[in-house]
């Protein structure tokens with residue numbers, strides 16, 4: 613399972629990259645708005661910190677505008693994936709951009725039919741937002757299961773990025789289902805490592821270590 617960090621914060625990316633486990637980064641306009649850096653400069657800096665794909669989002673409406681925006685963004689670095697929302701205009705743009713070899717991450721996916729169309733349009737990635745579905749009393753992880761089944765039925769190569777993750781349980785469930793990628797906020801990434809029994813176990817071993825005679 614690939615682990616992406618869902619942030620535009622350079623310090624968080626540097627920190628998790630130093631763990632040696634970071635496969636990519638996803639951003640969105642909300643995350644970028646917190647960083648107080650010009651968009652293109654921020655994107656270039658993030659792309660310099662990881663070798664895996666960095667998803668950055670287009671904000672145009674119409675297909676022709678999405679296409680020019682995506683082509684321009686894609687020139688900023690070699691490891692970009694361009695996020696396009698799953699709309700009719702977004703699908704038109706995705707079909708064309710994917711045929712040019714640009715990696716598209718179709719985002720704001722909330723239904724299996726949207727994920728099917730994204731794959732048919734040639735998207736390299738789809739991002740179903742499971743936390744936002746949970747927030748409105750749906751079971752977000754069911755959507756991941758449905759998309760997995762559809763993609764397996766037809767051998768689609770589109771990779772599923774489980775997005776809008778809220779807690780470690782989401783990551784574990786996604787891994788049990790066999791989702792390709794989880795994109796994880798920094799706070800949840802830290803929680804994946806932590807366990808109180810590990811901490812108390814280390815403390816006890818250190819105390820007992822001191823009781824061992826040195827000679």
Ligand code: E4P
Nearest residue numbers: 618638639640739744775776
């Ligand atoms: C994914 O690509 C999005 O950036 C993100 O996961 C959205 O998460 P949120 O619902 O916590 O905003």
